[in-house]
Amino acid sequence: MAKKVLSMIKLNIPAGKANPAPPIGPALGQAGINMMEFIKKFNEMTMDQMGSTLPVAITVYEDRSYSFVVKQPIASDLIRKAAGIEKGSGNPLKEKVGKLTKSQLRDVAQKKMADLNTDDVEQAMRVLAGTARSMGVEIVD
Amino acid sequence: MANWICVKAEFESEPSDWSIVHEVFAEHGCGGTIECSDPPGLSAYVYEGADAETNIAKLCDELIGLGATSVSLETVEEEDWAESWKQFFKPREIGDGFIVAPSWEEPPKSEARTLIVLDPGQAFGTGDHATTRLCIELLEEEVGPGAIVCDIGTGSGILAIAAKKLGADEVYATEIEEAAFESAQRNFERNDVEVAIWNTSTIPEEVPECDVVVSNLVSAIIVKIALALSEIVDEGGVWIFSGVIPDNLPDVQRAGEKAGFVLHSWKVDEGWAAGKFVKPEAI
Numbered sequence: 001m002a003k004k005v006l007s008m009i010k011l012n013i014p015a016g017k018a019n020p021a022p023p024i025g026p027a028l029g030q031a032g033i034n035m036m037e038f039i040k041k042f043n044e045m046t047m048d049q050m051g052s053t054l055p056v057a058i059t060v061y062e063d064r065s066y067s068f069v070v071k072q073p074i075a076s077d078l079i080r081k082a083a084g085i086e087k088g089s090g091n092p093l094k095e096k097v098g099k100l101t102k103s104q105l106r107d108v109a110q111k112k113m114a115d116l117n118t119d120d121v122e123q124a125m126r127v128l129a130g131t132a133r134s135m136g137v138e139i140v141d
Numbered sequence: 142m143a144n145w146i147c148v149k150a151e152f153e154s155e156p157s158d159w160s161i162v163h164e165v166f167a168e169h170g171c172g173g174t175i176e177c178s179d180p181p182g183l184s185a186y187v188y189e190g191a192d193a194e195t196n197i198a199k200l201c202d203e204l205i206g207l208g209a210t211s212v213s214l215e216t217v218e219e220e221d222w223a224e225s226w227k228q229f230f231k232p233r234e235i236g237d238g239f240i241v242a243p244s245w246e247e248p249p250k251s252e253a254r255t256l257i258v259l260d261p262g263q264a265f266g267t268g269d270h271a272t273t274r275l276c277i278e279l280l281e282e283e284v285g286p287g288a289i290v291c292d293i294g295t296g297s298g299i300l301a302i303a304a305k306k307l308g309a310d311e312v313y314a315t316e317i318e319e320a321a322f323e324s325a326q327r328n329f330e331r332n333d334v335e336v337a338i339w340n341t342s343t344i345p346e347e348v349p350e351c352d353v354v355v356s357n358l359v360s361a362i363i364v365k366i367a368l369a370l371s372e373i374v375d376e377g378g379v380w381i382f383s384g385v386i387p388d389n390l391p392d393v394q395r396a397g398e399k400a401g402f403v404l405h406s407w408k409v410d411e412g413w414a415a416g417k418f419v420k421p422e423a424i
Contacts, residue, residue, distance in 0.1 A: 013172070014172065023186055044385075047360075116158065127157040135164075
């Protein structure tokens with residue numbers, strides 16, 4: 001029989017660098033799951049992606065056991081890497097900090113599609129174009 | 142006691158992508174964010190340091206600028222979560238001969254098993270995790286009276302204590318994190334065992350050639366220290382490693398072999414691999 005789910009925790013945390021400080025400490029402590037165990041496993045799994053921020057969804061069951069899924073880096077991370085910039089613009093309307101071609105945007109969309117709850121690459125591209133614009137990254141042909 | 146301020150931004154509807162909101166938190170020094178669904182929102186923690194007030198005011202403005210319908214603040218004491226997991230740490234039998242119990246409970250009476258009393262604090266190692274259990278099982282196979290043992294990255298100190306209680310003559314330990322180092326020292330006292338420990342990331346000169354070296358770390362670090370460990374494992378001695386996901390085992394094996402070890406055996410428990418390298422005797 002499937003175990004009863006107690007709660008679902010969704011975090012966005014740096015790859016390979018999880019520690020007991022917030023937000024992980026309070027989020028996992030309140031759920032009653034073994035924090036150090038999660039930290040160790042997450043860091044081991046994501047060490048090779050250091051520098052990225054990764055969404056992780058943790059399912060906590062009634063017996064305080066848990067499972068978790070690590071997703072693709074957050075969209076802004078993928079866009080930054082594809083555009084070759086260190087950070088987004090503080091004033092995206094006026095100050096543009098980088099460019100992304102449609103083909104680059106499509107590559108990012110294909111990577112991130114499953115996390116955006118869509119199997120339509122055009123739809124994923126529209127979402128990511130919105131994120132890119134908010135970062136001051138222009139989409140060009 | 143250190144405090145944190147939990148900043149929670151709520152939105153009318155869930156955006157298709159939270160990353161822009163996350164970026165704003167990250168720019169204000171938050172180490173990560175938590176997504177909530179009802180109502181949709183994102184929260185993060187700011188350390189209550191000297192600039193916290195200005196930092197939080199700016200953060201709130203920016204979140205409202207991104208369309209947050211409300212931003213709430215809540216002070217959280219650091220101890221809140223550090224303690225909360227303890228209610229789930231109960232005495233448990235580990236390996237063939239140990240029972241590990243939390244220091245805040247009446248120790249269980251067991252004639253057949255050796256008691257280890259622990260308060261891990263924020264350090265790793267309650268015996269609850271497969272990587273620790275595997276190490277204790279391997280220590281039981283390898284450590285006997287008279288042995289010289291070194292535990293690299295001792296965490297709560299559980300493995301060093303187990304080695305001493307298995308009869309090891311001399312036990313050495315290192316720990317890179319200060320909080321874990323202090324927690325290990327307290328656990329050595331609690332268990333009345335003598336372990337020489339250093340708060341360091343390197344191997345102290347004082348550590349002699351050992352019969353057994355144990356390292357419950359992560360594969361990237363195990364790979365990195367293989368060569369240094371070969372200096373302190375005696376010929377015919379054993380290096381027990383743990384904390385490796387099976388996919389990374391080939392990397393660990395390669396690093397061990399390059400450092401002159403031979404992989405003797407390994408096993409997997411709950412998705413974690415641990416094993417034994419042997420340092421061959423010179424012919």
